[in-house]
Amino acid sequence: MVLMIDTTTEHIGKGIAEELTRSGESAVGFELVDTTGMNISHCVGCNYCWLKTPGVCTISDDYEPILRKMSNADQVWLISDTHFGFVSWQTKNIVDRIMPLVTMYLKFKDGQMRHVMRYDHQPDIGIIYTGDGDQAYLERWCQRTALNIGTRSLGVFSESSKKEAVSCML
Amino acid sequence: MHVVIINGSPRVQKYSNTEKIIAAFAKGLSEKGATFETYAISDRKTWDIIRDAYIKKDEILIALPLYVECVPGLLLEFLETLPRKDEQTRLSFLLQSGFAEGCQLRCGEAFLEKLPKYLNVRYGGCLVKGDNFGIRILDEEKQAQVTRPYQAMGELFAEGDGFFREEAKKFTGPEYFPFPIRLMMGLIFKPLGKKIFQKAAASLGCRVPLDERVWETGRN
Numbered sequence: 316m317v318l319m320i321d322t323t324t325e326h327i328g329k330g331i332a333e334e335l336t337r338s339g340e341s342a343v344g345f346e347l348v349d350t351t352g353m354n355i356s357h358c359v360g361c362n363y364c365w366l367k368t369p370g371v372c373t374i375s376d377d378y379e380p381i382l383r384k385m386s387n388a389d390q391v392w393l394i395s396d397t398h399f400g401f402v403s404w405q406t407k408n409i410v411d412r413i414m415p416l417v418t419m420y421l422k423f424k425d426g427q428m429r430h431v432m433r434y435d436h437q438p439d440i441g442i443i444y445t446g447d448g449d450q451a452y453l454e455r456w457c458q459r460t461a462l463n464i465g466t467r468s469l470g471v472f473s474e475s476s477k478k479e480a481v482s483c484m485l
Numbered sequence: 486m487h488v489v490i491i492n493g494s495p496r497v498q499k500y501s502n503t504e505k506i507i508a509a510f511a512k513g514l515s516e517k518g519a520t521f522e523t524y525a526i527s528d529r530k531t532w533d534i535i536r537d538a539y540i541k542k543d544e545i546l547i548a549l550p551l552y553v554e555c556v557p558g559l560l561l562e563f564l565e566t567l568p569r570k571d572e573q574t575r576l577s578f579l580l581q582s583g584f585a586e587g588c589q590l591r592c593g594e595a596f597l598e599k600l601p602k603y604l605n606v607r608y609g610g611c612l613v614k615g616d617n618f619g620i621r622i623l624d625e626e627k628q629a630q631v632t633r634p635y636q637a638m639g640e641l642f643a644e645g646d647g648f649f650r651e652e653a654k655k656f657t658g659p660e661y662f663p664f665p666i667r668l669m670m671g672l673i674f675k676p677l678g679k680k681i682f683q684k685a686a687a688s689l690g691c692r693v694p695l696d697e698r699v700w701e702t703g704r705n
Contacts, residue, residue, distance in 0.1 A: 357495055357557065357558040357559040357562070358495060358552065358557065358558065358559075359495050359496060359497075359527075360494060360495050360496035360550065360552070360557070361496065361500075362621075363689070365682075365695065366682065366685055366686040366689050366691060366695070367686065367689040367690060367691050368691070369686075369691065369693055369694070369695050369696065369697045369699075370697055370698065370699035371699055383700060386700070386702050387702050398561070398565055399561075399564070399565075399596075399599070399600055399603045400599065400603070401555065401556075401561070401596060403561075404558045404559070404561035404562035404565065405558075407552075407553075407555070407556070407557075407558035407561050408558035408559075410553050410558075411552045411553050411557060411558045413553070415699070418695055418696045419682045419686070419695050420678075420679060420682070420695065420696060421674060421678065422671070422674075423662075423667045423670070423671055426661050426662075426664075426667070427584075427586060427588060427589065427661065428584050428585065428586065428589070431696065433696060433697075433698060433699075434698060434702045435702060436702040449599070452595060452596065452599070455592055455595065456554055456555060456592055456596075459554040459592045460553055460554055463553065463554070
């Protein structure tokens with residue numbers, strides 16, 4: 316399943332979903348979540364999802380259904396505006412709060428310390444961005460973020476090359 | 486030198502590891518005759534006051550925890566409210582994380598290196614240091630002990646070269662742990678590390694295993 320999480324002010328996710336439908340490979344199951352109007356807090360760093368209520372975020376807002384979808388998806392596409400060449404704070408908040416997917420336990424993987432995953436399945440991660448994104452940095456960050464959940468980056472695409480992004484979803 | 490220190494952690498100040506690090510760092514500044522004022526972005530109500538200090542003063546240090554390879558979302562939101570300034574202002578960073586190896590913080594550091602250009606201010610360098618996860622669960626005496634090295638970095642910063650000196654670069658420690666050390670840590674961690682975390686969890690009232698699964702994923 317392909318999950319798209321759209322935090323952009325122009326709601327560009329809608330057009331990407333249409334592009335995906337148009338591409339003909341309708342067998343691809345996808346879901347578009349537009350976060351407009353949702354109440355999604357930032358991560359407060361309480362560590363409760365590791366130490367007090369393992370796997371459960373202590374903040375009760377509109378985030379948990381999104382996290383469950385992310386946990387089950389094969390691909391998660393972050394559709395984001397950019398600022399300072401990076402994803403918006405709205406998108407960063409969504410990523411900061413994936414911590415319930417990993418446990419407090421640690422291990423070495425490929426020479427670096429990593430958290431032990433809570434579940435067997437994690438999604439690959441891609442980015443589609445609007446504005447003046449720092450392509451090289453976003454690619455680096457996406458790869459590192461995927462590494463944290465033991466998966467890989469699907470790539471980083473500006474809105475103008477959304478067709479390429481869609482071809483990665485098929 | 487007068488330094489405006491901004492704690493960029495979203496965690497409430499009382500439990501903030503970054504706050505403890507700032508305290509040790511600021512002690513080092515004082516030792517060398519520098520003065521400072523501190524703020525914390527965790528309380529949104531103070532954002533106008535912090536922004537005002539950022540605008541009026543020209544030596545700014547943002548101390549922050551690494552959140553998923555970069556700046557915490559809340560700090561990113563605060564940064565978007567800052568106006569562009571000029572070259573008179575120098576912006577430096579103290580980036581800390583739970584993971585111990587230097588390699589874990591480089592992606593975050595790379596963002597911070599470029600950030601001053603977007604804000605039209607001068608970059609004063611970034612002090613990078615991991616292995617801080619445990620600060621919160623230590624008693625006060627132990628906290629003072631593990632944060633003490635940051636005092637020397639405060640003294641160094643007061644000399645005026647930001648974090649560009651060799652001592653600041655060395656402060657990070659190893660980029661990767663050598664294989665024998667990884668092997669040893671792996672062996673020790675399995676029983677001991679788990680026990681430490683389980684004990685910390687029990688003290689918070691946790692009654693389930695730390696690797697508890699809350700839902701079944703589609704791929705199980």
